[in-house]
Amino acid sequence: MESVGQYTIYDPEQRMKIIRKNLEKELNQVSKQRQEDDNKISQHNSVGGGDSTMQYVEEMKEKAKALEREVENFTGEHFTPVYRSLFHQAEQYQLKLDEMDITGREDIRRQRKGILDMLNEVTEKLNKKTHADGKPCPDCELQKI
Numbered sequence: 001m002e003s004v005g006q007y008t009i010y011d012p013e014q015r016m017k018i019i020r021k022n023l024e025k026e027l028n029q030v031s032k033q034r035q036e037d038d039n040k041i042s043q044h045n046s047v048g049g050g051d052s053t054m055q056y057v058e059e060m061k062e063k064a065k066a067l068e069r070e071v072e073n074f075t076g077e078h079f080t081p082v083y084r085s086l087f088h089q090a091e092q093y094q095l096k097l098d099e100m101d102i103t104g105r106e107d108i109r110r111q112r113k114g115i116l117d118m119l120n121e122v123t124e125k126l127n128k129k130t131h132a133d134g135k136p137c138p139d140c141e142l143q144k145i
Contacts, residue, residue, distance in 0.1 A: 026081070030088070037096055053102070057111050064093055064118050071126050078130035090123045 067089055076082050097116055102108045 057108055061115050064115050068122050071122050090119050094119050
């Protein structure tokens with residue numbers, strides 16, 4: 001966008017470059033975080049349980065609580081970058097917990113289930129904050145594609 005006098009001329013190509021740059025930056029951050037989390041999962045699974053798995057479950061619980069606080073403070077409209085980021089984080093945490101090998105560890109299984117329930121509540125709260133009935137609108141469904 002360039003300025004002419006007191007007016008700013010809108011340049012759609014420049015705007016798209018800025019949007020792509022910002023999205024690329026966000027995607028790189030998410031990718032880096034996911035890779036770090038995947039490495040932690042593989043380390044914990046290769047150890048075969050024990051204290052490291054319990055530590056990982058505790059880390060995921062803290063991340064879920066932090067996400068819950070972020071959702072509590074969220075005051076935006078649906079399908080904004082912040083909304084998508086929060087929703088995506090919840091989904092990623094759920095997937096990471098699902099990937100854990102907890103064979104024979106009832107105590108860890110119960111904790112993991114509790115965290116998954118918390119994450120489900122977080123996504124429901126997020127949907128209720130952006131949609132009165134808590135369900136995505138047709139526009140959201142179309143934008144997911």
